[in-house]
Amino acid sequence: MCEVFVSANPESYESRTRSVRLHGVITSVRLENLHWEVLEDIAARDGMSVVQLIEKLHDELVQARGAVGNFASFLRVSALRYMALLAQQRIPTDVAIPLRTLDAKAVLRDLPTRWASQRTAPAEVQPSTP
Numbered sequence: 001m002c003e004v005f006v007s008a009n010p011e012s013y014e015s016r017t018r019s020v021r022l023h024g025v026i027t028s029v030r031l032e033n034l035h036w037e038v039l040e041d042i043a044a045r046d047g048m049s050v051v052q053l054i055e056k057l058h059d060e061l062v063q064a065r066g067a068v069g070n071f072a073s074f075l076r077v078s079a080l081r082y083m084a085l086l087a088q089q090r091i092p093t094d095v096a097i098p099l100r101t102l103d104a105k106a107v108l109r110d111l112p113t114r115w116a117s118q119r120t121a122p123a124e125v126q127p128s129t130p
Contacts, residue, residue, distance in 0.1 A: 012037075020051050022058055029054065029072050038079035046098045081115075 012034040019028050031039075036050070043053035057078060061068055068074070085091045090107045091099070108116065 018050075020054055022055050029075065031072060031075060035076050035079045038082060039075065041095070042079070042082055042099065045095050046100050 013032050015030050015032055016036060017028050017030040018036070019026055021027075039050050039053060043050045046053070048056070054075065057075070058068065058071065061071075061074060082091070085107060086093060091102065
């Protein structure tokens with residue numbers, strides 16, 4: 001069993017830091033090379049660069065959750081989730097089919113509970129009363 005994992009090219013688990021600009025603010029993201037490769041595959045499916053994908057994911061995460069938290073970990077989980085959804089045939093392996101054209105509810109239907117959470121909108125700030 002272990003050979004399946006230990007035979008991986010060591011370059012795939014070396015980390016690489018990339019500087020990205022999110023709405024004019026430069027930040028650094030450090031991920032393993034394999035995660036970068038998967039993010040490149042995801043971006044290419046929808047005709048985007050990795051930086052464009054990262055910015056889109058960041059914006060949608062803020063919109064959905066109201067906060068980012070550990071963004072590098074979120075990107076790692078996104079890459080892993082993409083590969084798992086491919087393996088489960090919830091996402092077509094035909095890379096000519098953009099992800100944006102898929103029915104997200106159908107892709108996510110009946111996921112194991114540990115994989116999903118209730119999507120909640122950020123809490124609205126209530127105006128203070130004098």
